[in-house]
Amino acid sequence: MTDQRPIPGEIPSDATVPKVVVNRLSLYLRELQRLESAGQATISSGQLGALLGFSDAQVRKDLGFFGQFGYPGVGYRCDELIKAMRDILGTNQLWPVVMVGVGNLGQALLGYRGFVRQNFQIVAAFDADPAKVGQSYDGITVRAVEDLPAFVKEHAVRLGMIVVPADRAQEVADRLVAAGVDGIVNFAPVTLTLPPQIQVVAVDLAIELEQLSFAVTSRLQMAAGAEPSTASDESGPETAPPA
Amino acid sequence: MTDQRPIPGEIPSDATVPKVVVNRLSLYLRELQRLESAGQATISSGQLGALLGFSDAQVRKDLGFFGQFGYPGVGYRCDELIKAMRDILGTNQLWPVVMVGVGNLGQALLGYRGFVRQNFQIVAAFDADPAKVGQSYDGITVRAVEDLPAFVKEHAVRLGMIVVPADRAQEVADRLVAAGVDGIVNFAPVTLTLPPQIQVVAVDLAIELEQLSFAVTSRLQMAAGAEPSTASDESGPETAPPA
């Protein structure tokens, strides 16, 4: 509804967008959604950046990859920018997701409401353990992995989540790809070997803690004379300046 | 034990190490540990890189930030390199961790064995809900958040995990910092505002899925004529070439 902006943010003509930019896009969107719920109608690149620990220029450059969304002298309209970001990230449409592996973590993820917020829906869970098949968790009945290909095809599922132990992950990934998914979130602590057209995002909780233990350790040693031994940023900038 | 290498990999004299390098270090370590269990004694930069989808030069440059670990003509000895990496990342020592928020996800993380592998141990869990306090999960009894400062001080805990809903996360983060932790893993989908000396790693599961939906969407559009619209890499390179 309402008016479209000058060059509505469709996909970049041909320029390639760095992954780190797409990651920040998600952070902008998350913040914008919070601001809109709080009743804020517009925001400037400087304000948005400050909330996340980025510069105003970076926010504008990032958005510039996708189009022109702002109003000089005013900033960005939250509602418009949210819609544009969701179009870009693909979350204006509902994404059905299949999960493989219904252990502790898998069960927790089945109950996690945060996915729904961004239009992801876990539509089925699979497990190799016959004792688990038929059980229900948060309204989802566990199916046998053998049923994966049929389900994925029938429901046009494009995304899968791997929540099995490390030694089973590659086999499960191969099954997901054979079944036809295009993208995988891998919670198992192994690197998957897959055809390059398959998109993979890895989440390794032990590695996240390791990054912290390094940062915390080297900050101490820094006290012993030198400079802080880490620069740049990755997944979640977090730690914005204490406003 | 056994002989130390030429310039043993201690902390970089003063050069700052990019975060992305530290992240790859964790991936190298994970792979090395797997290789060693499989009985492999040495590995070259090219082999290690190939397993993770990196170039040989990148592996050598990354290691070069911390010292000289290799043997020309041979490669790296897995056992030595593992020890060096763990020294650098800080995981040769045991890290006690406190968790705040014992909902679905928190309970699952309490039962997650993957942390132990890298020497992290969740030593206590806290929740604001009086109904949860006193309950036990995986041998850990839930405590009242009020007891956090005393516990952190008494057990010299330096790391905390936030597993509460978004609207409680900032308050919990402030409590953790007041209690004295130096680093935080934040699973809540909000950006925390904290003093800059506090290290924060953010894990937002919805954002991971969003990165996938973007990648999967733009790969499709790529079929419509242009170049792939993403470059570089972030958290987990994953998807190594199908060996």
Add this chain to the structure above:
DNA sequence: CGGTGTGAAAGTTTTCACAGCG
């Protein structure tokens, strides 16, 4: 004004290429 969009400059990370070593 206050703020966007964007080329050009600065800074950072990756790749190249090769001397040197066991």
Add this chain to the structure above:
DNA sequence: CGCTGTGAAAACTTTCACACCG
């Protein structure tokens, strides 16, 4: 030989700075 370690070049990302707009 095969492979490391490392300067130098290339590629990429961020910051700067300013024309332009409402």
